[in-house]
Amino acid sequence: MNETKVRQLKNGRKLRFTNEDLWGYIFIAAAMIIFCVFTLYPVFNAIYTSFLEYKPFGSEFVGLQNYVDTLKYSKFNLFYKAALNTLVYTAVVVPLSLLISFTVAVMILPFSKKTQSVFKAVYYLPGVASGVALSVVWLWLYDSSPDGLFNQLLGFFGIPAQNWLSSTKTAMLSLMIMALLSSHGTQIITYIAALLGIDNSYFEAAELDGATFFQKVRFIVWPLVKPTTLFLMVTGVIGSFQVFMNAYMMTGGGPDNATTMIGLLIYNNAFEYGKYGLACAQAILLTIVIAIMSLFQFRLMGVDVEY
């Protein structure tokens, strides 16, 4: 297409805009201006800034130094630690929350439409409250004194009180538990929509062959909702790689950086230490990693998605 345009221009013919073209441009004008100023420009500016040592008056061009600093391995380089933490967090939370959502969605199915929508609403509800407030509730639940509600619960089973968020052993685990017990509403609703789309004849055929309930789930339902699983997994991983709020509010990345994740690291570099260039370089590396991970998941799952 580009070739023909160039050829047209060479021939001295002007690019003619039809009436339809002009209407199109009028309709997208406002959106595109906003998009260019507040998305496109910042993206290119971030790439540019990643080659700078940023100073408010006269930044210094340092080439790839920010990338080298990020990737150079040393004991004090938090990038690898943060990357590992993010990876561990993602590897535990995303698959488990998908499994929970899938199980709940399957369990909601035998009920009437009305009961189904009540359950959907109840599972969606926790998602409408704000993260700031909920994270403080969780701080309180995880209180390390024996009075803390989680410790009271452990005490009930005769397990000694834990330090939850302030011990390197349990801090990450605590954040994971919190994520798993937060709202799965959108995932559950998406799964239910996919499950309701499965044709009944599959089950009738399986019934004739004497398939058990679990065989039906394993060999009919799970393969047929695979595109949904893929979609939820990709969006889940993308979201999890950017996780910031919980670590920021609950642990501040501690203890001993056990819960420092990439999102928090970038925030700290930018807005605590004012190293804008380094933060931009790390954000761009994060983008590349997310892109690769998404492609990888499509490859891994996509092979047998289309029957």
Place this chain on the structure above:
Amino acid sequence: MATTGLYSQHLNNRKVLYLRNAVIALVLILFAAATLFPIVYMILSAFGPNVSTAGNMRTIFPSRWTLESFQAFFDFSPHSLRWIWNSFVVAAGTVVGNVLFASMAGYAFAKIRFKGSSTLFGVILVAMMIPYQVTQVPLYILMVQKFSMTNTYAAMILPSLCTAYNIFLCKQFFAGLPTPLIESAKIEGCNQFQIFVKIVLPLGKTVLAVMAINTFMSSWNNFFWPFLVTNDPAMYTIQVGLKQFKFANETLFAPMMAGATISALPMFIMFFSLQKYFMEGVTIGAVKG
């Protein structure tokens, strides 16, 4: 009940059916209770005595019922009410911008054939995948240092005035409208603007409502960006304001929960009155995602 084919109907033994459903319901209710617990606890604590995190007995139900924590929330800062107002202004501004601009752009990308349409839409799709960490630093420099917009509504609204995701959402929905309808309106002598106002917008009520609700909710609950661009307590949004109740070693727990309950109230009211659109929003976004 289309998919109940997955489950046996136990036609010969209704008792088994009822027992099975009762067990399933019990498990579902227990899990729901676990995920709802933090919110319930937040509301219960708000109606309890004015306590902080420093050495108090933790119980689920407050030791006595009182409104003193709400009083403490409003006494904490002279701007407490203003924070809620600020959140309303920012969320409303963001919603209006998105409903207006994203729906126009979404319609154009779906139904108007103009040069460069697919390239431009491709750019928007790619932009959707970029994590916010990339744009946050340049945006911060732009708004705070270049435009000197600290502590303004504009600084909080402008960056999300028309998001790539909402353009995508509208395009997906409008693409499903019948093209012959639009073509015949054109033959009748309508111009694109008339078609948009008289045909497309009325047919697109669902997506507009979904978009308005989701945008309002994410703006209302957004902490990060308002936190970056405000430092005057009078310009805080409610989420940034709530953070002020948490200090390094202590949190004014009950007043904060009172504030959190107040801030969650509009969301709950919206959720219960417009539930259908919340649910719709999930599936509209996911289809063909």
